[in-house]
Amino acid sequence: MIVKTLLAAVVAGLIAGVFMTAAQQARIVPLILHAEQYEGKEPASVIPGTDTPAAVQSENHEHSSLAPPSFPTDILDALSPVTPAHAHEGEHDDGGIMFGMSRFSGTLIANLVAGAGFGLLLAGVSMLIARPVTLSNGALWGAFGWLAIHLLPAIGLPPELPGFPAADLGDRQAWWMATIALSSVGLYLLALRPEIAAKIIGLLLIAAPHVYGAPQPADLSSAVPAVLGAEFAVAALATALAFWIVLGIVSGILNDRLARMA
Template identity: 35%
Template sequence: MLNRILSCALAAGLVVGLLATALQLVLVSPLIMKAETYETAAPVTPHGHDHGAGAETHDHGDGWAPRDGAERAAYTALATVAATIGFGLMLVAAATLIAPQGLTVRSGVAFGVAGFAATGLATSLGLAPELPGAAAADLLGRQIWWVTTAAATAAGIALIAYGRPALKALGVALVVAPQVVGAPEAAAPASAAPAELAAAFAAHALVVQALTWVMLGAACGYAWERLGRVSAPGRTAEAGAPLTI
């Protein structure tokens, strides 16, 4: 079973990661590069960028960064594929834990939608995707809120979909609680980039993330079914039939 989970996530994550990279390079990266021109042109204080009184400043310094063009695209692809494989492992592991009969393309898409709801939709309600040069609250606080929100939302969705009636209310509470608490906010919101560019970036980033999760779920479901057929030559494997190793 473990071999099947790893093989499924690796294969699906690699293919979908490359597709997601293409989407990012077309829809997201150009907006980031535009924002970087505004960030470079923004007034700089001795401690970093001037985001307004009370806002946290970010000193980017003269550290190493990949050069624009092929090098930057290669690092984008590497990071995207690695993240997609990781999400694929979580998706397949959760699916086999919740539904022991395994994955199909249809159920994989459903798990993909749930993954986007937890890691993209719910988290963006408090921490929308931000361009370079935007004011932000303390990094550790934002990271803790993001991880907590994603985990609570995923658990809440699972309870709503698969839990007993008495637990469905708990599932709703888990989904709502992080939004009631709220994400950390910058003392004085500001951005070097125009608001229109920031809005376009947030929309494009969420669309790419949603497509990535749906494609990942479908690919994991397909790979799971395919591996089931290959592992059982000479007989017709049922869709999503578990493999004993």
């Protein structure tokens, strides 16, 4: 039964991961590809009379593979296994996408793995606090997962495009994980405990990492237009919310079936 319960969580995560891959192609991936045209460039070298930095204009001709995808040729390119697209050309000498897969396949695999992981985390929390994920509360579970893992950490470290300035990676990862842990406990105390004291402590836990402050870069200038960053942050958070609601609802459906079978 343990195995079945865990498998149900994994399956829900895989389904949500497939959904996520499709949803990302709509808004996220075009924005990332657009921003990569500016990545590594000096800020503010703009050709007179245009809005486009000089580096980008010449860059477009050299790296046409990094241009925003135009349907359907680029989708077909992305599906082809013979086009090994590097996330950052020349940045990592020993990098490259696993098994020489295309960029799209790499994204799909990563979404499946992350989806299964989030599905298991959701199931694990629900089992430990004895509040099962069902079809009727699945969307709420998903929304709370999104709050704890995406929205609350995003207050300090919003989803960023490639090429934006950022503080040391290790510092940000540590702050990010601590914020998720505190936010999860805080949300549990705030939403699921009846005591007023618990709710107050929950609020304090949620606020604590933001009072402490997220690691910030020393220099904020970037060659990537700020508008792209704003569009990306909203698109990423919205896509993640959709992912979590799908994950919660599918988990609920599978759990309900499992409960009926037993």
